[in-house]
Amino acid sequence: MSADRSTDRRGGDRDPRRDALRDAKGRQRGAARSRGDVHRSAQAPGERRRRTDPARTAAYDVLRQVDGSDAYANLVLPPLLRERRISGRDAAFATELAYGTLRLRGRYDAVLARCVSRPLDQLDPEVLDVLRLGTHQLLGMRVPSHAAVSETVALARDRVGAGPAQMVNAVLRAVGRTTLDDWLARLTDEAPDAVTGLATTRSHPVWITRALREALAGQGRGPDEIGDLLDADNSAPRVTLVVRPGLAGSDELHDEARDADVRLEAGRWAPTARVLAGGSDPAALPAVADARAGVQDEGSQLVTLALASAPLEGPDSRWLDLCAGPGGKAALLAALAAGRGATLVANEVQPHRARLVERALRAVPAGVVERVRTGDGRELGAEEPGAYDRVLVDAPCTGLGALRRRPESRWRRTPADLGALTVLQRELLASALDAVRPGGVVAYVTCSPHLAETRLVVDDVLRRRDDAERFDARAALREVLVPGAEIDLGAPDGGAHGLDVQLWPHVHGTDAMHLTLLRRAR
Numbered sequence: 001m002s003a004d005r006s007t008d009r010r011g012g013d014r015d016p017r018r019d020a021l022r023d024a025k026g027r028q029r030g031a032a033r034s035r036g037d038v039h040r041s042a043q044a045p046g047e048r049r050r051r052t053d054p055a056r057t058a059a060y061d062v063l064r065q066v067d068g069s070d071a072y073a074n075l076v077l078p079p080l081l082r083e084r085r086i087s088g089r090d091a092a093f094a095t096e097l098a099y100g101t102l103r104l105r106g107r108y109d110a111v112l113a114r115c116v117s118r119p120l121d122q123l124d125p126e127v128l129d130v131l132r133l134g135t136h137q138l139l140g141m142r143v144p145s146h147a148a149v150s151e152t153v154a155l156a157r158d159r160v161g162a163g164p165a166q167m168v169n170a171v172l173r174a175v176g177r178t179t180l181d182d183w184l185a186r187l188t189d190e191a192p193d194a195v196t197g198l199a200t201t202r203s204h205p206v207w208i209t210r211a212l213r214e215a216l217a218g219q220g221r222g223p224d225e226i227g228d229l230l231d232a233d234n235s236a237p238r239v240t241l242v243v244r245p246g247l248a249g250s251d252e253l254h255d256e257a258r259d260a261d262v263r264l265e266a267g268r269w270a271p272t273a274r275v276l277a278g279g280s281d282p283a284a285l286p287a288v289a290d291a292r293a294g295v296q297d298e299g300s301q302l303v304t305l306a307l308a309s310a311p312l313e314g315p316d317s318r319w320l321d322l323c324a325g326p327g328g329k330a331a332l333l334a335a336l337a338a339g340r341g342a343t344l345v346a347n348e349v350q351p352h353r354a355r356l357v358e359r360a361l362r363a364v365p366a367g368v369v370e371r372v373r374t375g376d377g378r379e380l381g382a383e384e385p386g387a388y389d390r391v392l393v394d395a396p397c398t399g400l401g402a403l404r405r406r407p408e409s410r411w412r413r414t415p416a417d418l419g420a421l422t423v424l425q426r427e428l429l430a431s432a433l434d435a436v437r438p439g440g441v442v443a444y445v446t447c448s449p450h451l452a453e454t455r456l457v458v459d460d461v462l463r464r465r466d467d468a469e470r471f472d473a474r475a476a477l478r479e480v481l482v483p484g485a486e487i488d489l490g491a492p493d494g495g496a497h498g499l500d501v502q503l504w505p506h507v508h509g510t511d512a513m514h515l516t517l518l519r520r521a522r
């Protein structure tokens, strides 16, 4: 229980000084307000409208766009903050409020359902979003209760009207009468079974909780790790950069970071990784602006490095990235190919994502990128059979391994998504195995640990053909780690005979990337 609470309160986007620096009510101190002339003289007490806090209003507007227009929070929030000139600790407050509320929505809805007399789906969606925001301030942030309630009531009055604001007041007071620990104990006690209890308290859909637990067991880890995994999904990840080898030197990056007031630390696993330890926006680094470096999860770097270094006999001159958009792994592959005298073809089906691949590759020396192909990867194997030495299939997937990065995605995905995706994944892997030459290597990668998207896809494709076999991805990954790093990849007999790699947020601090390595036999 207490681990749960500390996870929530750690909230990676928070500035620990923020609560002290915002005023005693957790409210932004504005000039008019500090002068004490906030609309008071113009209105009767019952009609008083206080100026609502811009940070809370921004978080509310993000939630409305996410819930009402299917927008992505990480695409909506940054421009909205820029447009409204919300920066510094207020931007950090708005970010934690919006992202934290979205991540923990399942938990908060369970709490609210016990404080609202009607079923939640009978509330106006606007009112429900205000209640969720207030609940996150009460149970997931260090905002004093009186401020959480009064500021949220002011937001309700401003955005949804005086009537609902009274109801918001009453409900939030009921929420705040019980501590987070006591709420979690009650939700656990009242759950019909253990999985539902975990799903509710850790704010994940039940089907995802079940799938993640099965994936842990299926990849040689204890199913009892599920609580830690779900908690890790509820914490914002640290920002990690990739330093593309040969494109950005360590000293050069060090100097640029110092000049831009960005503090970087070496990554834990990948020699190419630098973790943002403090300072300002990494986009301020010239190396990031001109694509010699980029923002990339360390797990994504590891699986790419493992493919590039996997043992290979014979020629090693043409590499293919079959599903390249937006180009993070393609840029790392191209940098590695440049150092090895190889070339890269990057393929992507969606034209706008193919353009992002071109942008990501702009720092790669001329001649290394043979072309960025816009087309269906499922056809490439038949068009160019046996033409490549190394092929990456970073397959479109549910993204269940990157839930901490996309606060709303767990509520959007449904089990029905799996059907179409797993058919596509099989077809892309089969095409990759056709495109690689005999003796060549294919990496099958997903940012999902779901067994239906990982092991079962590979097993099924291999069952249908006798010209390819799995080999030891764990050994290949260990070869590329920073010197001296000891990585726990699960029990040796777990997960496809201990050959596949499954990374985990709660163990490795990376996204839950999956890697299977395959060799074309003939």
Ligand SMILES: C[S@@+](CC[C@H](N)C(=O)[O-])C[C@H]1O[C@@H](n2cnc3c(N)ncnc32)[C@H](O)[C@@H]1O
Residues within 6 Å of the ligand: 300, 322, 323, 324, 325, 326, 327, 328, 329, 330, 347, 348, 349, 350, 353, 375, 376, 377, 378, 394, 395, 396, 397
């Ligand atoms: C997981 S993302 C790849 C991420 C990328 N490797 C990176 O590191 O930036 C999967 C990509 O596959 C693309 N895709 C989906 N269907 C495809 C197909 N039939 N052929 C090629 N690409 C496809 C998607 O548009 C998406 O850009």
